Amino acid sequence: MSAAPVLALRGISKRFGAVQALTDVDLEIRSGEVVALVGDNGAGKSTLVKAIAGVGPADDGVIEWEGRRVTIDRPHTAQELGIATVYQDLALCDNLDVVGNLFLGREIARAGVLDEVEMERRARELLSTLSIRIPSVRIPVAALSGGQRQTVAIARSLLGEPKVVILDEPTAALGVEQTAQVLDLVERLRERGLGVILISHNMADVKAVADRVAVLRLGRNNGVFEVRATTQEEIVSAITGATDNAVTRRQARTAEDRT
């Protein structure tokens, strides 16, 4: 943990009208590390991701990339730095086919002419590497199921040479096998020395792959935990803000019922 963070956020704040979505949020990601970002619905996780990705820049605060202060005011800047993002929503163009979506914004061209053959070949290769099964790479993504669309969005973030990959609830729509594959993928990204921010509501997934867990609560930092040294209960109570919360009460109830 001594290495300098590749991406560091300091004092990020963001307002939407009357809603203070983020207040003074700090976060650090090092290379070869998986940081889980957790928090209840509306805690501000997606808002933070959008601030990093340049989709919805923060009002206040500093972003440091490899120790250098940077301004990320549009998605292109984030991509240039090496930040790849899988969004929770609105990530694909429905009218373009799978290949078109995978390479959107970074098409392969020969002498200015799109090289469809090469893009299709690489798309098939990439999808089979990720064991993604879709009927054809030439159908519009509107014809894919929610989970298939999600896997295409994930595959998309791996084109290019990202240094940090942000996954906003990547497994929310996925089946058992695809979820396991995404978790495998996250581990492979870590082995390759990439930094990963994983947002998930699934504590089992978080405990399985993350090195650290950063908790957001009502738009503020509510602790960063080393996964190995922390129990699930501690994380849950940080998320809900109380040791006596709905989760513990429910557990207590079910325990009583059993006896």
Added chain:
Amino acid sequence: MTTDLSKTAPEGPAAVPPPADPRLLVRQEGFAGYWNEFLRKLRSGELGSLPVVVGLIAICLVFQLQDSAFLGAENLSNLFVTATGTGLIAVGIVFVLILGEIDLSVGSVSGLAAAVFAVLNVGHGMPEWLALVLAVLSGTVAGILHGFFFARIGVPAFVVTLAGLLGWNGLMLQVLGSNGTINLDDSGLVAALTNHYFEDIAWANGLATAVVAAYFLVSWRDGRRRAAAGVPARPLAETVLRTGALALPAYAVAWLFNQYKGLPLAVVVFLGVVVALDLVLRRTRYGRKVFALGGGVEAARRAGIDVAAVRISVFALSGTMAALGGMFLASQINAANQSSGAGSLLMNAIAAAVIGGTSLFGGRGKTWSALLGVLVIQSIASGMALLGIASAVQYMITGAVLLAAVVIDSLSRRTRRTAGRV
């Protein structure tokens, strides 16, 4: 570059290629396969150019039965030449429609360009070529202004271009000044746009041959590259068949032109623009961005596309094409006058794009639809003029055809939705 994940994890799932999805519809071999695929596409609302081609044939048959001069060389040759002005404007409209927007100013912009040319060339004695370039650029500037207000200020395109419709028409009247009509040099460059014909029959036949050969070579090479790369490729027999299907109308039209005055310059320019912009749309990064915006602005923005720049450029293109079309329209009457770009021109240009199969809902379209659509509209106009039908009836019929096209567009969009395609 693809992040190659398989190398670091040879034991990973990459080692086992996923079996083909058993639900995947695979086209059967032979003719039956193509027929079944065709029926399936019809059912799922992917009509493509089918309705317009069928409609065009029906229109030609009806008029031919009424008056045998309709399919004659002279009438058809004139029909093609007359169609180029509106057709060029419609090509620009196709781009705007793919964005999911509309440009109502194209009629006025085309009239403005004609007036600018007339005043610079006839009024100020500027060389024709320079006046022509400046006139076309005036359309570009108008388009950039529309694009700026739409993309940067956020005014709906409908309203901006409606303001343009009125404003540019006013500017045109101002530029033309008190005399109202400026006649152009009838042996000049602009006059030649629609009255020059390449008389030698080798021109038309040569062009048809070049087009067919280029199509075959490109398809064949593409097929070979695909086969070599191991991605699904079109079989050679299909390429040959498609080339044949293209050769038939190409040589028929060439023969027809040669029966009359030869290959019209206007048609060469129009076809050149349609082909060039088709390549831009389908084969360049820029074209991909235009489609992406039509399919989802936010997704496109997140993919790092400069949304405002693409929008402005599309309106600039639309303005440019409107001005260019305006020059061809001025060439036909050999004058710029107060009614240039007025009347049904705007509706015809938009109708042509939609009738040809470009969706009003954005995200789908081809420059070829401008060609097909304008042929439909011009055939109706020309056939009715031949039969001496009043323009009141012409308007109603063209309106009904446009309505039919929009209904087909909406219905096929609905079936595409239920079939899971947008």
